[in-house]
Structures are given as structure tokens and as C-alpha cells.
Amino acid sequence: DPAERAELVAAFKKFAAGCEERSQRVLPHVSTVDAARDMDLLRAVLGDEKLTYVGASYGTLLGATYADLFPDRVGRLVLDGAMDPTRSAIDLNRDQTAGFETAFTSFAVDCAKQPDCPLGKGGPEAVGARLKEFFRKVDAQPVPTGEADRPLGEALATTGVIAALYDESAWPQLREALTSAMNGDGAGLLSLADGYYERGEDGKYANLMFANAAVNCLDQPPAFKDPAAVDAALPSFRKASPVFGAGLAWAALNCAYWPVEATGQAEKLTAKGAPPIVVVGTTRDPATPYKWAQALAGQLDSGTLLTYDGDGHTAYGRGSDCIDTAINRYLLEGKAPEDGKKC
Known part of the structure; x- marks a missing residue:
């Protein structure tokens, strides 16, 4: 519907303008690479020689980026619900x-x-x-x-x-x-x-969704530059999901009007020289498809894949004794699960 399309574009433009008005100085500096470098400063301030880290969902991209930047400072890293850094927006x-x-x-x-x-x-x-x-x-x-x-x-x-x-x-x-x-x-x-x-009873929202957009729009060029590009991609999105495809395709237009140019791009992360890094994937994960965990574990030179055959987003601490035991042993004793282990 042309009216709905115009309303959606106007909403994205309003959102981008509001972020620029309130956070203009910080917007160019919230990429995943920036956050990974900040994380290394925190490691140093705390006096830790190595970083021990459990990252879930987006946190897996942050952890993998850290490992790629500072492989010699990696301690025990768990990346649960992994993202694939080689995939375009x-x-x-x-x-x-x-x-x-x-x-x-x-x-x-x-x-x-x-x-x-x-x-x-x-x-x-x-x-x-x-x-x-x-x-x-x-x-x-x-x-x-x-x-x-x-x-x-x-x-x-x-x-x-x-x-x-x-x-x-x-x-x-x-x-x-x-x-x-x-x-x-x-x-x-x-x-x-x-x-x-994350809407509170007072009608105010936490900043998770706002921050997520700011990071994503800086990490990669936008998925779509304009509504015509969404139109062209709709068949493939509908094929991916007859139920949600069209809505999620239009939602991916959000970075088209972002006020700051992207500074990153899709690229392979290897973390060459790092000790074993545990990558966890759930077979029916809605938000981070299992194939992303397979891909990240394969890219990382020292990646080891731990699989949870189940539903839901991420696996650690969600009820699987097999998963929790394997990860806890790794975090406490440094013994990574065998690559390909399934729970």
C-alpha cells in the first residue's frame, strides 16, 4: 500500500533524525570494533592479562571481533547463539x-x-x-x-x-x-x-533497540537503500518465511536513512593464534540460525562447535545440563568440549 509505505519511510527518517539530534557526537563511534577496543581497555583497567567472556547473540560478534583484534589476549571465550560475520546485511x-x-x-x-x-x-x-x-x-x-x-x-x-x-x-x-x-x-x-x-510501565523504553540499530547501521552498509530495493527482495524474503517474510523485509530498511556512513563490512574473523573458542549453536534458534554458529566455528582458527538440538534463542543456562556442564567445565577448568559435540 503506497500510504503505508510512505508512513514507514517517514517513521525511519524520524527515528534517524531523532538519534542524530540526541547522540550526534557518539553515533560514529558505536561500531562493534569500537566496542571491542573499549572492552580491551576494561580488561586492562581490571588488571587481567586475558579476557574471559561469555557473549550471547550480538555478543558473539563482539567476542569474535575482540578475538580477531587481540588473539593474544583471549582467555576463555564462549560465543552462544553465534552470528556469522561474513554475511552481508x-x-x-x-x-x-x-x-x-x-x-x-x-x-x-x-x-x-x-x-x-x-x-x-x-x-x-x-x-x-x-x-x-x-x-x-x-x-x-x-x-x-x-x-x-x-x-x-x-x-x-x-x-x-x-x-x-x-x-x-x-x-x-x-x-x-x-x-x-x-x-x-x-x-x-x-x-x-x-x-x-523493553517498554516500562511508565511508557518509556530501554535503549536496547535504539542501540542495536546504531551499531548495526555502522557495522555494515544498509541491507536496502530505498523501498524499490525492498520490493525487489520481497520474493526471497517471502520464500524464507511465508508468515513473517514481508514484514521483516520492510523492517530491514531501517539503516537506509541513517545519518552516519557505515564504517565496517562483512568479513571473515579468524582470531589466528587464539586458544580454543567455544561456539554454541541451537538447531532451531529463531534469531541466530544454526548455520551461523557452524560458519563462525569454521572461520575461527581455534573455534570448537557445541550444538544444542532444541528450540529457542541461545543455549547456555536455559535448561540443558549437557550444554551447561560442557561450558562450565571450559570456563572453570579450561577444557573445551570436543569440536562437534551435540546435546
């Missing part, structure tokens, strides 16, 4: 889109087995089609949430679903929230979306 977004489809498929299979599944029975395609239809309906007619000025439209509903895919323990909550929304009460999905965006 558009590939990262498209890969992640496929990751959310993988996670949704896992949820859909489980949901169809439950007596309270609001998306009905059948395979993942049928369940996904019903979710898409729900998104279409709330886009046309947002659902009340109990907050007069915050009805549940397609964007917030999608974010609420995505938020629950990060942790399989949230699946029952997602089923309940979807059931309520389909019956005219969007409060449950709104709550999930607010948690994802």
Missing part, C-alpha cells in the same frame, strides 16, 4: 527471517497437538496460513488492548508472536495471547511485544 536479515520461520514451524507442530491451540489443527503450512489471516484482520481492524491509544495492529501482533518464539517456555503464553486476541482482547500480545521492546 541483507543476507543476515534474510537468514534471520528463515530462522523465525523454522522456530514458528516448531511452535506450530506443538500447537496443533494442544487442546487450546487457537490456530487449529493440521501441518505448519495450515497453521501459518491461519496466523497470516489473523495478521491481515488486525491490520484492517486493530483489536482493543485495554489501553485506549494502543490498539493491537499487525505490527505489534507480529512482534508479540516473534517475541514468544525466542523461548519455547513462552509457547503456552503465546497460545493464550492469540486466543484472547482472536476473541477481541489484544492485551496479551501487546504485553509480549512490550517485553520484547
Whole structure:
């Protein structure tokens, strides 16, 4: 829809202008390389000869960047829910889109087995089609949430679903929230979306999403330069995820209007000379697809891959004794798990 497209572009421009107005001096200096160098200063101030570090999600890119810059200062590094530093911005977004489809498929299979599944029975395609239809309906007619000025439209509903895919323990909550929304009460999905965006009861937001954009837009050239580029990529995003593809493709336009030019690019990180670095991947991770962990472990000269066959984002401290024991032994005793170990 041209009007919705214009509204989205205006929102991205407003967001970029607001960041420039409030943080102009710091914006050119928040790249992952800058943060890794800051981390080394902290190591030195603390008097540690080597850095011991557990990084999750984006923190894996930060840890791998540190190791590549300072391989001789690496102690025991765990990179859980790994990113692949060789992937371009558009590939990262498209890969992640496929990751959310993988996670949704896992949820859909489980949901169809439950007596309270609001998306009905059948395979993942049928369940996904019903979710898409729900998104279409709330886009046309947002659902009340109990907050007069915050009805549940397609964007917030999608974010609420995505938020629950990060942790399989949230699946029952997602089923309940979807059931309520389909019956005219969007409060449950709104709550999930607010948690994802770290919105407080006072209506104010933590800076996680803002900082994430500032870092990403500096680390690599934008995934898309304009709406026409998004249009061209839509088929591949829809193929990656029939449920989330279009929305996530348009979300990847956010860096197109950023006020600071990117200073980094996609590149291989090897950390040559570093001691063993443990890279952890979850097979059905929505946000950091498993193939990224495989790729990073293969790039790092001393990378060792630890696999969790399961759902959710990251693995350490999320209920797998096998994963936790392997990582704790490495952190406490320095004994890295055998490359390729699976839990």
C-alpha cells in the first residue's frame, strides 16, 4: 500500500533524525570494533592479562571481533547463539527471517497437538496460513488492548508472536495471547511485544533497540537503500518465511536513512593464534540460525562447535545440563568440549 509505505519511510527518517539530534557526537563511534577496543581497555583497567567472556547473540560478534583484534589476549571465550560475520546485511536479515520461520514451524507442530491451540489443527503450512489471516484482520481492524491509544495492529501482533518464539517456555503464553486476541482482547500480545521492546510501565523504553540499530547501521552498509530495493527482495524474503517474510523485509530498511556512513563490512574473523573458542549453536534458534554458529566455528582458527538440538534463542543456562556442564567445565577448568559435540 503506497500510504503505508510512505508512513514507514517517514517513521525511519524520524527515528534517524531523532538519534542524530540526541547522540550526534557518539553515533560514529558505536561500531562493534569500537566496542571491542573499549572492552580491551576494561580488561586492562581490571588488571587481567586475558579476557574471559561469555557473549550471547550480538555478543558473539563482539567476542569474535575482540578475538580477531587481540588473539593474544583471549582467555576463555564462549560465543552462544553465534552470528556469522561474513554475511552481508541483507543476507543476515534474510537468514534471520528463515530462522523465525523454522522456530514458528516448531511452535506450530506443538500447537496443533494442544487442546487450546487457537490456530487449529493440521501441518505448519495450515497453521501459518491461519496466523497470516489473523495478521491481515488486525491490520484492517486493530483489536482493543485495554489501553485506549494502543490498539493491537499487525505490527505489534507480529512482534508479540516473534517475541514468544525466542523461548519455547513462552509457547503456552503465546497460545493464550492469540486466543484472547482472536476473541477481541489484544492485551496479551501487546504485553509480549512490550517485553520484547523493553517498554516500562511508565511508557518509556530501554535503549536496547535504539542501540542495536546504531551499531548495526555502522557495522555494515544498509541491507536496502530505498523501498524499490525492498520490493525487489520481497520474493526471497517471502520464500524464507511465508508468515513473517514481508514484514521483516520492510523492517530491514531501517539503516537506509541513517545519518552516519557505515564504517565496517562483512568479513571473515579468524582470531589466528587464539586458544580454543567455544561456539554454541541451537538447531532451531529463531534469531541466530544454526548455520551461523557452524560458519563462525569454521572461520575461527581455534573455534570448537557445541550444538544444542532444541528450540529457542541461545543455549547456555536455559535448561540443558549437557550444554551447561560442557561450558562450565571450559570456563572453570579450561577444557573445551570436543569440536562437534551435540546435546
